[in-house]
Amino acid sequence: MSQLTTAFTDALGLDVPIVQAPIGSATCPALAATVADAGALGMLAVTWRDEEATRKILTDTKHRTDGIFGVNIVADSDAKDIPTERHVQVCLDEGIDVFSFSFGDAAPYIEQIHSHDGTILQTVGNASEAKAAVDAGVDILVAQGWEAGGHVQSTVATLPLVPRIVDAVPDTPVIAAGGIADGRGIAAVLTLGAAGAWLGTRFLATEEAHVHRLYRQRVLEADETETVYSSLFDEGWPDVPHRVLENATVADWKAAGQPEADRPGEGEIVAETDDGTPIRRYEDSLAVPSIDGAVEELPLYAGQSAGLTQKEQPADELVVTLAEETIEALERAN
DSSP states (O other): OOOGGHHHHHHHSSSOOOOEOOGGGGGGHHHHHHHHHTTTTTEOOOSSSSSHHOOOOOOHHHHHOOSSSEEEESSSTTOOOOOOOOHHHHHHTTOOOOOEEEEEEGGGGGGHHHHTTOOEEEESSSSSHHHHHHHOOOOOEEEEEEOOOOOOOOOSSSHHHHHHHHHHHTTTTTEEESOOOHHHHHHHHHTTTEEEEEEEEHTTTTTTTTTOOOHHHHHHOOTTTTEEEESSSOOTTTTOOEEEEOHHHHHHHHHHTTOSSSTTTTOOOEOOOOOOOEEEEBBOOOOTTEEEEOOOOOBBOOOOOGGGGOOOOOOHHHHHHHHHHHHHHHHHHO
């Protein structure tokens, strides 16, 4: 794996320059720990978890692995129950030293994390954001292209975005995100100057991902044309663009002329959680295994790389496969 040594792997002590993206509620101790054990960076999304749940998931993950994993926190959102500064402190108290921030600036938390020798990643969508983040003290950047699944920060595609940001901050490692699902994609972004790759949709199809079987199956069956970029599923986290798979909810909305208000089935309960909490149509609620109801009408977050995501496999096996494919692709290019 020495061929895959980069400034990113050196900075965090990883074996391979691969990150399992913090794919919301699909992240769990089993997934992050398995990825970490394989030598990549496992990630946990903790934004919407309260303090107790955050401590529990971190403790569980630490018990499962001696590898490296981190947390992602949405920096700016009125929908959060816990102030970001408090969330950061909870993670620091639990020994976390890799922090990723998205949808907002990491700047207010840099001193807090660096005082504990932590490493800070921030997701950016253009060169201006990249320069501002580095000037503030961010250690590593995540350049997220428009092809990405889930909530999307950029309006620029990955291919032109990555070299633009690499050129803008030449002394800072840049991780490429959006549309990457195999070793060819990883090799491509490394060639563009990135120091690593951030994969979300591909890890949805792992055995460990905390997703409903119908959701996973839709991802495996989808092709690259079956995603939709909009702000449709806005209940709970409004006005944030996202990319999802086509489903009945999306189709009915399109057929109605894509209205911003009085959307088809607005307020209708389509599913419920295992404790009986109702889930309404257009709610930002990822389809986890315990959800019962019309699961396929929920937001099925996935990127355009769904077309390359065709096989379910264990997360550690996936990391090995990705690394081998990357090396093969780089050798072919040379």
